[in-house]
Amino acid sequence: MSTSTSEIARPEFLEIELDQKPVERRRIKRKTINTIIWFVVLAILTAIVLYPLVWLFIATFKPSSEFGQNPGLIPDNPTIDNYFKVLEGIAGVPLWRFFANSTFIAVMAVIGTLFSSALAAYAFARVQFKGVGILFAAMIGTLLLPFHVVIIPQYIMFQKLELVDTYWPLILPKFLATEAFFVFLIVQFIRNIPRDMDEAARIDGAGHWRTFFSIILPLIKPALITSAIFTFIWTWNDFLGPLLYVNSPEQYPLPVALRLYNDQTSTSDYGATVAVSFLALLPILIFFIVFQRFLVDGVATQGLKG
Amino acid sequence: MSTTLTRAIVTADKEGRPRLLGRRGPDTPTRHGLKVRNRRETATGYTFLLPWMIGFLGLTLGPMVYSLYLAFTKYNLFTEPKWIGLDNFVRMFTEDPQYIQSVQITLVYVLIGTPIKLAAALAVAMLLNYRDRGSTFFRSSFYAPSLIGASVSVAIVWRAMFSTDGPVDNTLSFFGLDIGGWVGNVALVLPMMILLAVWQFGAPMVIFLAGLKQVPRELYEAAEVDGAGPIRKFRSVTFPMLSSVIFFNLLLELINAFQVFASAYIISNGSGGPAGMTNFYTVYLYKRGFADLQMGYAAAMAWVLVIVVAIIAAILFKTQKSWVHYAGDNR
Numbered sequence: 347m348s349t350s351t352s353e354i355a356r357p358e359f360l361e362i363e364l365d366q367k368p369v370e371r372r373r374i375k376r377k378t379i380n381t382i383i384w385f386v387v388l389a390i391l392t393a394i395v396l397y398p399l400v401w402l403f404i405a406t407f408k409p410s411s412e413f414g415q416n417p418g419l420i421p422d423n424p425t426i427d428n429y430f431k432v433l434e435g436i437a438g439v440p441l442w443r444f445f446a447n448s449t450f451i452a453v454m455a456v457i458g459t460l461f462s463s464a465l466a467a468y469a470f471a472r473v474q475f476k477g478v479g480i481l482f483a484a485m486i487g488t489l490l491l492p493f494h495v496v497i498i499p500q501y502i503m504f505q506k507l508e509l510v511d512t513y514w515p516l517i518l519p520k521f522l523a524t525e526a527f528f529v530f531l532i533v534q535f536i537r538n539i540p541r542d543m544d545e546a547a548r549i550d551g552a553g554h555w556r557t558f559f560s561i562i563l564p565l566i567k568p569a570l571i572t573s574a575i576f577t578f579i580w581t582w583n584d585f586l587g588p589l590l591y592v593n594s595p596e597q598y599p600l601p602v603a604l605r606l607y608n609d610q611t612s613t614s615d616y617g618a619t620v621a622v623s624f625l626a627l628l629p630i631l632i633f634f635i636v637f638q639r640f641l642v643d644g645v646a647t648q649g650l651k652g
Numbered sequence: 653m654s655t656t657l658t659r660a661i662v663t664a665d666k667e668g669r670p671r672l673l674g675r676r677g678p679d680t681p682t683r684h685g686l687k688v689r690n691r692r693e694t695a696t697g698y699t700f701l702l703p704w705m706i707g708f709l710g711l712t713l714g715p716m717v718y719s720l721y722l723a724f725t726k727y728n729l730f731t732e733p734k735w736i737g738l739d740n741f742v743r744m745f746t747e748d749p750q751y752i753q754s755v756q757i758t759l760v761y762v763l764i765g766t767p768i769k770l771a772a773a774l775a776v777a778m779l780l781n782y783r784d785r786g787s788t789f790f791r792s793s794f795y796a797p798s799l800i801g802a803s804v805s806v807a808i809v810w811r812a813m814f815s816t817d818g819p820v821d822n823t824l825s826f827f828g829l830d831i832g833g834w835v836g837n838v839a840l841v842l843p844m845m846i847l848l849a850v851w852q853f854g855a856p857m858v859i860f861l862a863g864l865k866q867v868p869r870e871l872y873e874a875a876e877v878d879g880a881g882p883i884r885k886f887r888s889v890t891f892p893m894l895s896s897v898i899f900f901n902l903l904l905e906l907i908n909a910f911q912v913f914a915s916a917y918i919i920s921n922g923s924g925g926p927a928g929m930t931n932f933y934t935v936y937l938y939k940r941g942f943a944d945l946q947m948g949y950a951a952a953m954a955w956v957l958v959i960v961v962a963i964i965a966a967i968l969f970k971t972q973k974s975w976v977h978y979a980g981d982n983r
Contacts, residue, residue, distance in 0.1 A: 492961050521703060555696075642792060
């Protein structure tokens with residue numbers, strides 16, 4: 347029955363299409379024009395949005411003397427002197443040291459966040475225990491809590507423990523899953539995994555640890571990658587943390603070093619400041635270009651603040 | 653599939669509590685065995701949760717309680733906290749014009765900046781949603797600022813962009829608007845900070861776009877058949893279908909906006925100037941707490957922020973009923 351109706355319907359449908367061909371052609375033409383307008387509008391918007399970054403990149407080739415003199419985008423006398431000056435470092439500390447400090451802190455933060463968040467997320471999503479509801483609500487509450495309410499007591503605590511001017515205050519919280527966003531992100535991801543998988547493992551006699559390591563962990567890899575990239579970038583960009591806790595210039599991560607640069611040289615040597623700013627952003631821009639799918643999809647599905 | 657299978661086996665065993673047993677699998681425990689199992693389950697749960705629990709109690713809940721105590725004291729890190737009752741709060745609202753100004757500019761920044769940012773995000777998301785092919789590149793480009801916007805580098809760039817004879821000043825001069833640099837201008841530095849926030853519209857835009865993709869095309873087609881124009885379609889289809897996403901974005905962006913720190917700190921060299929116009933709440937809190945070591949006062953400020961954020965969240969959740977529609981709602 348159904349085949350016969352479609353046989354009747356098809357020629358009719360084709361006929362209508364034939365009849366409408368001139369209209370159709372006009373519609374296609376209008377559609378093409380719309381698409382062109384769409385592209386042009388978005389291209390202009392992109393140019394505006396990305397202009398500060400383009401400006402930053404090109405400005406690194408401007409001699410310091412041209413800042414404030416040559417308002418144009420393109421330098422009159424392009425030079426790479428800024429980069430050479432920057433390599434000398436600041437306050438007697440070579441530039442690579444700041445990069446090494448930042449990298450160390452960010453890598454430790456990634457390890458800590460993945461470890462602690464994945465464990466907590468598994469407990470919230472898969473283990474039935476007393477109090478899980480209240481604790482989950484508390485975790486969601488910390489998502490919305492302005493963290494400034496804890497920085498003063500935390501500072502006092504780390505100061506009493508004599509951990510100020512070490513990296514402990516920056517790294518330890520990451521091993522304790524204080525960034526609730528990632529716990530939440532992984533919980534959501536685990537909840538989307540069919541329970542059949544781990545139930546099958548349970549029937550085969552696997553306990554929670556076994557289930558976690560051999561079933562869940564491999565399946566949540568995309569959520570872990572998203573969390574890792576965001577943790578790296580946020581830690582790399584974090585300014586308040588190191589501003590509070592790191593006092594010796596040779597221990598500075600990039601953002602605080604950059605501020606030192608900005609304070610000391612901005613009036614005299616603007617070119618160098620701009621070059622360091624660009625170098626500090628470069629790893630993140632590269633990260634972004636390589637992992638943009640994970641980042642943008644991570645935001646789309648979980649609503650990360652970015 | 654196997655969930656039903658397990659449940660079937662369990663009910664065949666004719667034990668009570670089918671719900672509990674249903675997720676526990678076919679090895680039907682005795683009542684005593686269940687208790688042991690539950691206890692073991694709880695123990696395992698807390699073991700998994702141990703790092704988070706230590707962090708929650710030691711780095712969030714404990715410090716919150718301690719800072720609530722500090723809010724009623726005078727404390728400079730070196731002598732013991734001295735109980736002064738409500739003095740910090742009284743001083744804040746009656747004797748500290750810097751605080752009042754800081755509250756004012758923060759509110760302006762949050763209440764004007766966030767709606768503009770979200771409107772831009774929604775507009776661009778709708779534009780991107782018009783066509784799938786080619787939109788991924790634009791989506792990524794627009795998202796990039798959200799990722800780096802709070803960094804020190806961008807703050808330095810922003811200051812350069814808006815300084816006297818910088819790119820923005822030049823462009824505006826070209827169009828005959830000779831207003832000079834924005835950075836040192838008392839009237840323009842706050843709009844400049846708002847623009848920096850709006851520039852980071854990418855993150856909410858990506859969330860809006862994901863929401864727009866969920867709106868069934870038939871709804872638009874039905875609206876078109878009924879003769880709805882673009883404005884009507886937005887009001888009667890897009891907005892209600894997107895309201896839960898708008899709610900989510902609004903909540904997160906408002907809370908985040910209150911906490912802006914690094915860019916204001918860098919742009920003003922830590923001073924909050926010119927004339928206190930970048931002395932945002934958190935910048936002022938940092939200055940009081942860590943430059944002046946008035947930690948009791950800063951703790952009181954932090955608690956006022958928590959209460960304000962809680963009130964805003966409560967208002968949003970309360971009004972949610974009247975304008976947020978969730979899928980499956982019959983209204």
